[in-house]
Amino acid sequence: MAEVNLEHVTKKYDGGVTAVNDVSFQVADNEFVVLVGPSGCGKTTTLRMIAGLEEVTSGTISIGGKVVNDVDPKNRDIAMVFQNYALYPHMTVYENMAFGLKLRKYPKAEIETRVKEAAQILGIQDFLDRKPKVLSGGQRQRVAVGRAIVRKPKAFLFDEPLSNLDAKLRVQMRTEISRLHHRLSATMVYVTHDQTEAMTMGDRIVLMKDGIIHQIDTPLNLYDHPVNKFAAGFIGSPAMNFFTGSITRDGGLQFRETSGVHFKLGGPLESSLGAYEGRTVVLGLRPEHIGIAGITTPASEATVPLKATVDVVEPMGNEIFVYFFTGSGTQYVSRVPAHRMLSHGEHVEFLFDCSRAHVFDTETEKAI
Amino acid sequence: MRNRASTVAAYAFLSLFFVAFLYPFLWMIASSLKPDLEIVSMGLTSSNYTLGNYLLVFSRAPVVRAFLNSLIVASAVTVSVVLFGAMVGYALAKVKWKGSVYLTAFLLFTMMLPFQLTLIPTYTLIVKLGLTDNLLGLILPNMLTAVAVIMFRQFFQSIPDTILEAARVDGCSEVKLVFKIVMPLAKPAVVTVAIITFLTSWNDVLWPIMVIRERDLMTLPQLVTTFVLGGEAESHLGAKLASATLLAVPIVVFYSFFQRSIVQSFASSGVKG
Ligand SMILES: Nc1ncnc2c1ncn2[C@@H]1O[C@H](COP(=O)(O)OP(=O)(O)OP(=O)(O)O)[C@@H](O)[C@H]1O
Ligand SMILES: [Mg+2]
Numbered sequence: 316m317a318e319v320n321l322e323h324v325t326k327k328y329d330g331g332v333t334a335v336n337d338v339s340f341q342v343a344d345n346e347f348v349v350l351v352g353p354s355g356c357g358k359t360t361t362l363r364m365i366a367g368l369e370e371v372t373s374g375t376i377s378i379g380g381k382v383v384n385d386v387d388p389k390n391r392d393i394a395m396v397f398q399n400y401a402l403y404p405h406m407t408v409y410e411n412m413a414f415g416l417k418l419r420k421y422p423k424a425e426i427e428t429r430v431k432e433a434a435q436i437l438g439i440q441d442f443l444d445r446k447p448k449v450l451s452g453g454q455r456q457r458v459a460v461g462r463a464i465v466r467k468p469k470a471f472l473f474d475e476p477l478s479n480l481d482a483k484l485r486v487q488m489r490t491e492i493s494r495l496h497h498r499l500s501a502t503m504v505y506v507t508h509d510q511t512e513a514m515t516m517g518d519r520i521v522l523m524k525d526g527i528i529h530q531i532d533t534p535l536n537l538y539d540h541p542v543n544k545f546a547a548g549f550i551g552s553p554a555m556n557f558f559t560g561s562i563t564r565d566g567g568l569q570f571r572e573t574s575g576v577h578f579k580l581g582g583p584l585e586s587s588l589g590a591y592e593g594r595t596v597v598l599g600l601r602p603e604h605i606g607i608a609g610i611t612t613p614a615s616e617a618t619v620p621l622k623a624t625v626d627v628v629e630p631m632g633n634e635i636f637v638y639f640f641t642g643s644g645t646q647y648v649s650r651v652p653a654h655r656m657l658s659h660g661e662h663v664e665f666l667f668d669c670s671r672a673h674v675f676d677t678e679t680e681k682a683i
Numbered sequence: 684m685r686n687r688a689s690t691v692a693a694y695a696f697l698s699l700f701f702v703a704f705l706y707p708f709l710w711m712i713a714s715s716l717k718p719d720l721e722i723v724s725m726g727l728t729s730s731n732y733t734l735g736n737y738l739l740v741f742s743r744a745p746v747v748r749a750f751l752n753s754l755i756v757a758s759a760v761t762v763s764v765v766l767f768g769a770m771v772g773y774a775l776a777k778v779k780w781k782g783s784v785y786l787t788a789f790l791l792f793t794m795m796l797p798f799q800l801t802l803i804p805t806y807t808l809i810v811k812l813g814l815t816d817n818l819l820g821l822i823l824p825n826m827l828t829a830v831a832v833i834m835f836r837q838f839f840q841s842i843p844d845t846i847l848e849a850a851r852v853d854g855c856s857e858v859k860l861v862f863k864i865v866m867p868l869a870k871p872a873v874v875t876v877a878i879i880t881f882l883t884s885w886n887d888v889l890w891p892i893m894v895i896r897e898r899d900l901m902t903l904p905q906l907v908t909t910f911v912l913g914g915e916a917e918s919h920l921g922a923k924l925a926s927a928t929l930l931a932v933p934i935v936v937f938y939s940f941f942q943r944s945i946v947q948s949f950a951s952s953g954v955k956g
Contacts, residue, residue, distance in 0.1 A: 368848050388851040401849035405867045414863075415853035462853070 317379030324374035349517030394463035602650035608664035736921035772835025838872035
């Protein structure tokens with residue numbers, strides 16, 4: 316196992332697309348780092364550069380302290396799991412898993428021990444002499460993971476390995492990969508566009524957009540302290556609510572949404588927002604920080620009530636997501652325990668807990 | 684009823700063709716077993732079947748030797764064309780490089796050239812290399828063909844890149860990639876190219892006639908041609924037919940072994956044998 320280090324890595328494709336722009340991050344030994352971001356943000360490109368499948372335009376990539384910019388993939392001692400499994404169709408499951416070891420001239424007995432062991436861990440012992448095409452998607456993905464772990468490489472790279480699986484299997488494989496990470500104490504870089512996978516699996520998350528890293532942090536820090544509006548909106552489901560409005564001083568510091576929604580800003584925000592008086596800002600509030608009178612109790616003194624009409628209600632079992640509109644016509648969502656079912660058209664009082672609000676600069680979108 | 688009638692008519696019609704195509708072949712085999720005097724008849728039967736014609740051929744021409752020569756040349760050419768064709772085809776299909784489109788176009792262009800055009804230059808080259816009267820003179824100029832390269836390229840293009848990438852990450856070099864991943868996945872292409880190359884090489888007469896003079900180095904078609912036309916069979920029509928039959932036998936055996944693949948090959952390549 317080894318650490319992976321990217322320093323100022325940039326990738327320009329021939330067509331002129333800058334897919335990855337000055338990206339730097341470190342994956343410590345035995346760490347599980349998730350690269351997450353919307354489609355086309357350069358996650359796959361970054362991963363492929365680590366694997367050596369794509370050349371680096373500038374910057375350096377090192378694995379285990381050694382710069383690998385000019386090292387072929389076969390000599391980087393990394394393993395990669397692809398989104399479409401990429402199993403060798405003409406080989407049995409056993410041969411698929413043994414292929415890398417055979418190429419490295421391991422003794423037969425050793426190969427057999429390793430393949431059997433990996434098959435045991437992944438529960439695919441019974442398919443060893445079958446061809447990939449007769450396996451289900453989930454089984455194929457296990458074989459692909461097995462093919463990676465038998466090699467005991469310096470680092471594992473995953474490119475959206477679960478996105479072709481059905482929802483239930485995805486959740487199951489997610490925990491299995493996390494378990495595998497602990498069991499093998501392996502260095503892993505995992506690419507996904509699914510923020511849930513990122514949150515649940517990563518020791519740390521690298522959040523990308525348009526080829527640029529926006530934030531690198533632990534899942535909880537990323538959730539609680541997003542550095543900009545993009546990070547705030549991308550992480551969390553349902554996504555954070557954003558209100559655009561201006562800061563005024565009217566007794567205390569106030570936030571006044573264009574449509575008239577009106578918050579009093581208290582606590583630490585008051586001091587940091589002083590400079591923004593008279594200016595427009597974006598205020599973000601997570602769905603769980605918008606309560607509903609009668610279901611939740613006001614969470615803090617900074618709670619602001621607002622009457623609105625319920626639009627759509629999504630019961631999740633343990634909780635419900637309640638969508639509603641304010642005067643500005645923007646849709647917002649509240650997330651409350653499922654004590655009481657609400658229905659479309661019902662007038663309720665939403666409770667905005669402004670002590671939990673995030674505030675962003677309208678121009679830079681950076682958190683204030 | 685009408686259905687049955689039309690079926691019967693169709694079969695009768697097809698049988699006519701079947702006989703028309705097959706009869707000359709059967710007649711050749713039958714006549715090669717008859718004494719010369721009886722060959723004038725168009726029938727297949729005779730009361731005096733004999734192996735005499737064959738004995739004559741074997742005694743006057745090194746048939747076994749020629750068969751082996753043909754086998755050596757056709758096999759060497761086939762192995763080489765498959766090997767190098769696959770490697771070049773892989774490079775053109777999967778190695779990202781700006782010139783590959785132009786190189787492919789150029790190869791296609793060379794396929795358009797009639798072989799007569801390159802015959803003399805190639806012959807001159809073989810003479811300069813001192814490879815006349817040498818089986819290498821038959822093998823060397825045919826070790827790689829544009830058709831094979833293009834066919835491999837087309838087949839290989841359909842192999843998903845991620846499989847190749849997985850193999851590279853697994854520790855595969857480009858050469859091993861061709862032989863361990865790409866070729867096994869393109870088995871139909873390999874079989875097609877191999878069969879077409881083998882048959883083409885086996886049936887070639889013109890080139891061997893130019894390059895080989897020594898009887899012991901002749902290929903089977905060449906030997907039979909010179910035997911039949913070169914006067915050694917004198918006026919023994921039976922012996923001529925026997926030698927022609929000997930020429931056909933390996934092809935028939937080859938065909939019966941690979942019948943299915945051959946039909947598929949010609950169907951998929953659009954090449955006539
Ligand atoms: N081979 C290529 N040639 C040119 N541009 C490319 C190539 N591969 C990717 N790109 C471009 O680079 C950008 C980043 O692509 P990349 O595949 O890394 O995104 P991604 O984050 O993995 O997206 P997704 O979630 O859709 O897989 C995209 O704009 C894409 O169009
Ligand atoms: Mg991708």
